Amino acid sequence: MTMGQDVYTVDLMKPLVFQVGHLGHAYQEWVHQPISAKHTPRFFQSDFLEFFTRTPWWVVPLVWLPVVAWNGMLSIQRGSSLQKAATLxxxxVLVWTLLEYTLHRFLFHIKTASYWGNTLHYLLHGCHHKHPMDGYRLVFPPAGTAILALPFWVLVRLLFPYEAVPAAFGGGLFGYVMYDVTHYYLHHGNAINDYTRKLKKYHLNHHFKSQKDSFGITSSLWDWVFGTLPGNKQK
Structure with a gap:
């Protein structure tokens, strides 16, 4: 990172995380100017910290699908019928789609300008907008997912009876797995039909045309409900 008169420039050849905070108000413009090369930049000088920032896509279903299955079986053991557990x-999954939209729109795209605000935003989502084709920073590391899942677990416990909690939580977790796998596919997979072609175009619009719309990943449902479809003047 170099410093001029009130101007900061990030050195892309050096670890990025502790540089981006110095951009201040210029961070928002910088982070939304994507570098489309399939390059995995270095985040930290420490090899230990760097290891936890890189996650291959297949880790997500490998780690979390067994947890989904276990939660479904736990609801049945607590007294839910198979049909009720499946419905829950x-x-x-439906609750997750709303959470997916809400997190993406209001947390992942929060405006920051302070040093630590920029730094945390870059780690959470800004890095993906700066390097959208980085295949190792497209899905959430399991440790990060576990932290974000805690408030969802608390919410489910408040909304559902004892026997229903695991199945409802497992469904939300399954929705998350589908979200992360779909997200990876939209960046690195080849469209195989009209639906996947439209979904891929829809998401890449968010990256390369307008970051103020197209917040849904697995579906455009909530963009339609809340008026954030591409070209909607009400967003």
Whole structure:
């Protein structure tokens, strides 16, 4: 990082995380100017910290699908019928789609300007907008997912009876797995039909045309509900 008169420039050849905070108000413009090369930049000088920032896509289903299955079986053991447990998991998936939209729109795209605000935003989501084709920073590391899942677990416990909690939570977790796998596919997979072609175009619009719309990843449902479809003047 170099410093001029009130102007900061990030050195892309050096670890990035502790540089971006110095951009101040210029961070928002910088982070939304994507570098489309399939390059994995270095985040930290420490090899230990750097290891935890890189996650291959297949780690997500490998780690979390067994947890989804275990939660479904736990609801049945607590007294839910198979049909009820399956229905609760579908409800959990639907709740996740709303959470997916809400997190993406209001947390991942929060405006920051302070040193630590910029730094945390870059780690959470800004890095993905700066390097959208980085295949190792497209899905959440399991440790990060576990932290973000805690408030969702608390919410489910408040909304559902004892026997229903695991299935509803498992459904939400399954929705998350589908989200992360779909997200990776939209960046690195080849469209195989009209639906996947449209979904891919829809998401890449968010990266390369307008970051103020197209917040849904697995579906455009909530963009339609809340008026954030591409070209909608009400967003």
């Amino acid at each position: 998991m579908v409800v959990g």
